[in-house]
Amino acid sequence: MQVVSLRSDAHTDAEPVSGRKSSGVDSAAAMIEIDHVSQRFQTSGKQSHLALSDINLTIEDGAFVSILGPSGCGKSTLLYIVGGFVQPTDGVAKVKGKAITGPGPDRGPVFQEFALFPWKNVLGNVMYGLRQQGVKRAEAEARGRKLLEMVGLKGYENFYPKELSGGMKQRVAIARTLAYDPAVLLMDEPFGALDAHTRTRLQNDLLDIWDRQRKTVLFVTHSVEEAVYLSDKVIVMSRSPGSIKQIVDIDLPRPRKRADLLLDARFQKYIVDIEKMIDDGGKDHL
Amino acid sequence: MTVRGVLKTLSPLFACIGLLCVWQIASLRLDTESSPTALEAIKAIPSILGDKGSLLNILDSIRRMAIGLVLAVMFAIPLGLLMGRIKAVAAFFNPLMMIIYPVPKAALMPIIMLWMGVGDVSKILVIFLGVSLPIIYHAFQGSKAVEEKMLWSGAAMGMSAPMRMLRIVLPAALPEILTGCRTGLVLALITMITSEMIARQSGAGNILFNSLDMAQYDTVFAMILIIGAMGIVFDAAFEKLRLSLVRWSQPRDDMPLSFT
Ligand SMILES: Nc1ncnc2c1ncn2[C@@H]1O[C@H](COP(=O)(O)OP(=O)(O)OP(=O)(O)O)[C@@H](O)[C@H]1O
Ligand SMILES: [Mg+2]
Numbered sequence: 135m136q137v138v139s140l141r142s143d144a145h146t147d148a149e150p151v152s153g154r155k156s157s158g159v160d161s162a163a164a165m166i167e168i169d170h171v172s173q174r175f176q177t178s179g180k181q182s183h184l185a186l187s188d189i190n191l192t193i194e195d196g197a198f199v200s201i202l203g204p205s206g207c208g209k210s211t212l213l214y215i216v217g218g219f220v221q222p223t224d225g226v227a228k229v230k231g232k233a234i235t236g237p238g239p240d241r242g243p244v245f246q247e248f249a250l251f252p253w254k255n256v257l258g259n260v261m262y263g264l265r266q267q268g269v270k271r272a273e274a275e276a277r278g279r280k281l282l283e284m285v286g287l288k289g290y291e292n293f294y295p296k297e298l299s300g301g302m303k304q305r306v307a308i309a310r311t312l313a314y315d316p317a318v319l320l321m322d323e324p325f326g327a328l329d330a331h332t333r334t335r336l337q338n339d340l341l342d343i344w345d346r347q348r349k350t351v352l353f354v355t356h357s358v359e360e361a362v363y364l365s366d367k368v369i370v371m372s373r374s375p376g377s378i379k380q381i382v383d384i385d386l387p388r389p390r391k392r393a394d395l396l397l398d399a400r401f402q403k404y405i406v407d408i409e410k411m412i413d414d415g416g417k418d419h420l
Numbered sequence: 421m422t423v424r425g426v427l428k429t430l431s432p433l434f435a436c437i438g439l440l441c442v443w444q445i446a447s448l449r450l451d452t453e454s455s456p457t458a459l460e461a462i463k464a465i466p467s468i469l470g471d472k473g474s475l476l477n478i479l480d481s482i483r484r485m486a487i488g489l490v491l492a493v494m495f496a497i498p499l500g501l502l503m504g505r506i507k508a509v510a511a512f513f514n515p516l517m518m519i520i521y522p523v524p525k526a527a528l529m530p531i532i533m534l535w536m537g538v539g540d541v542s543k544i545l546v547i548f549l550g551v552s553l554p555i556i557y558h559a560f561q562g563s564k565a566v567e568e569k570m571l572w573s574g575a576a577m578g579m580s581a582p583m584r585m586l587r588i589v590l591p592a593a594l595p596e597i598l599t600g601c602r603t604g605l606v607l608a609l610i611t612m613i614t615s616e617m618i619a620r621q622s623g624a625g626n627i628l629f630n631s632l633d634m635a636q637y638d639t640v641f642a643m644i645l646i647i648g649a650m651g652i653v654f655d656a657a658f659e660k661l662r663l664s665l666v667r668w669s670q671p672r673d674d675m676p677l678s679f680t
Contacts, residue, residue: 219572237575249569253591253668263577294668
């Protein structure tokens with residue numbers, strides 16, 4: 135299958151992406167700052183649940199950062215806070231030095247639940263963001279088709295979400311977010327429902343896009359291998375309350391080739407080490 | 421089309437013919453003056469529809485019904501959608517609706533007539549009241565059920581709150597809204613006839629009761645047939661429209677519950 139990549143000539147605003155770095159002052163390199171953020175949820179029966187406890191984190195502009203951790207440790211919640219969908223009960227989250235007060239097109243989410251628009255067909259879903267932002271139909275459509283080809287859904291343009299499999303929905307959701315070219319991608323287990331082959335292919339495509347456009351990516355996954363393969367930094371979280379257990383810098387050369395890495399002892403060691411960290415966390419709660 | 425397909429399409433017709441046959445046999449056995457046979461009733465239909473006065477009366481009824489229905493739709497859909505998304509709006513209107521909902525709207529007719537006379541305004545108002553509540557209710561349910569992540573996706577695309585309401589909540593809730601509208605359409609017909617039976621001045625309901633007063637029983641039954649046919653035609657037409665608008669949401673093999 136030919137992999138069509140998303141070239142920067144497909145959209146005119148590719149330049150500001152590289153120009154971004156010079157815009158800030160002293161926090162020039164920090165894209166996302168999370169400062170003493172806690173999140174408490176009211177649960178039924180007048181109780182409350184501390185989903186995130188005192189999270190501190192700085193993500194540099196153009197960094198690829200993955201979050202690993204047991205189910206329920208607050209990974210999605212952290213992503214929602216950066217997205218501006220949830221206001222933290224404590225602390226501040228900032229993007230480009232400005233406190234986050236709500237969602238914006240600079241941060242594009244890919245939700246665990248896809249959240250496609252069921253009344254729009256596949257192409258309509260992918261074009262949606264561009265159309266809302268006033269991009270002409272022909273232009274939005276051309277870009278939409280290109281993205282669908284990239285995620286391997288050429289020929290499915292006229293299908294409705296109810297007619298797609300889980301993995302296909304996920305790919306539409308990814309294309310829909312990439313379409314409006316956010317500087318930050320917030321991806322919540324985006325490859326979770328994919329078969330191994332498509333998963334590998336989309337991992338490579340994502341690395342490709344990231345390589346060319348240097349988006350900042352915050353990527354939640356349950357696969358240690360995927361996290362190590364893709365990331366500059368892996369954040370390992372633990373549960374009850376959700377907190378950062380450890381941050382691991384992944385010091386592997388780029389561009390990365392999966393075939394080479396699988397044989398690389400350093401790659402294997404990262405995976406073993408991180409798996410152990412998660413395991414230890416697991417024991418605490420059993 | 422398969423034999424089964426043909427049978428499925430024609431099944432409503434068979435149901436009609438069956439009912440008419442039962443009626444025919446029953447009235448022949450009863451043989452009283454106040455129960456004309458189905459054939460006699462059907463024979464009376466052309467003379468009603470051929471009479472200019474009666475026809476104008478019936479068209480007048482339809483006009484009032486359409487105005488009441490359209491006004492209700494324009495009022496109820498936005499209100500229901502807002503109630504589903506904004507807690508304060510729901511908190512304000514919910515108790516109000518709880519009180520109004522169980523009151524038969526036709527029972528308000530005498531008061532409304534007292535204030536507004538027996539003309540169009542009273543009748544349209546009653547239709548409006550009768551139709552609004554189910555549509556508000558369904559729009560509310562549909563709007564409440566819209567997946568939050570869908571709205572978040574819209575917000576991340578830079579859509580403002582009113583835009584999200586119009587471009588996400590409305591289409592997402594459309595199947596539910598149209599279910600409400602279908603109920604509303606039938607209720608509009610019912611309220612229309614009822615209002616004309618109370619404010620005896622013009623309309624299909626008035627013809628029906630006048631002929632009852634004058635003991636023209638074949639006309640009475642013919643009118644019932646005409647009104648019933650109107651309901652069936654309106655409902656079937658609306659169902660066609662509804663299906664074409666929400667085909668994206670239909671389960672693959674839906675139970676047919678209508679004349680499609
Ligand atoms: N709206 C909410 N109301 C109450 N509790 C919530 C809410 N959202 C999340 N929580 C709680 O916060 C905790 C973290 O949830 P979150 O969805 O962020 O976990 P997660 O790490 O993404 O899990 P998973 O890997 O299963 O997706 C959970 O214990 C969950 O019950
Ligand atoms: Mg999650």
